[in-house]
Amino acid sequence: MAETLGSLCDKLTIVKLKQWHSEDEIRLKSLAVQEKQLQEEINEFISAAIGGQIPSDRLIFASNKVYKKEGNYVPDVGGSIGEIFSELAQVNCNLWHEQEKVYEFEKVAVTEKDLVVKQLAILNLQRNKCIDGIDKNFQALVEKLSYHK
Numbered sequence: 001m002a003e004t005l006g007s008l009c010d011k012l013t014i015v016k017l018k019q020w021h022s023e024d025e026i027r028l029k030s031l032a033v034q035e036k037q038l039q040e041e042i043n044e045f046i047s048a049a050i051g052g053q054i055p056s057d058r059l060i061f062a063s064n065k066v067y068k069k070e071g072n073y074v075p076d077v078g079g080s081i082g083e084i085f086s087e088l089a090q091v092n093c094n095l096w097h098e099q100e101k102v103y104e105f106e107k108v109a110v111t112e113k114d115l116v117v118k119q120l121a122i123l124n125l126q127r128n129k130c131i132d133g134i135d136k137n138f139q140a141l142v143e144k145l146s147y148h149k
Contacts, residue, residue, distance in 0.1 A: 002061040005045060005138045006131035009085050012038045013092045021096075049142045056146075059139040063128035067121075074125040077133040084137065088130035095123040 015038060019031045048054050077084050101108055101116050108116055 004061050004135045006134035008042045009134055010131050013089045017096050056143055060135040062132055065128055077129045081134055081137045084130050084133040091126045
């Protein structure tokens with residue numbers, strides 16, 4: 001996948017989740033380096049996009065998820081880049097905790113297994129909608145700024 005603002009934001013939220021859930025000092029040091037690298041990469045990406053160094057069509061990389069829509073309702077995302085980034089962080093938190101159940105799937109009640117798998121699928125679709133939403137909003141903002149130059 002090509003890097004976009006949305007994909008970089010997604011990676012940053014995952015690093016923050018790993019930091020939150022880790023107590024290992026070596027891992028925390030490595031994660032701090034990753035966090036700093038991602039922050040720098042986000043800043044560089046934004047500067048390059050606003051400076052016209054990244055063509056507008058390269059600011060998005062749509063997930064183009066192919067899935068059966070019936071029975072798999074995924075709400076649309078909307079709002080500003082910051083609002084969608086916040087939603088992405090929340091979705092990734094939910095996804096993290098749902099994924100934790102899979103690591104000990106044998107402990108999940110048989111009656112709940114289908115629900116866990118379904119929830120993982122829905123959350124992943126929401127995650128992709130958030131990434132796409134950040135990218136589309138950023139593309140529109142860059143195009144608007146370019147128009148005013």
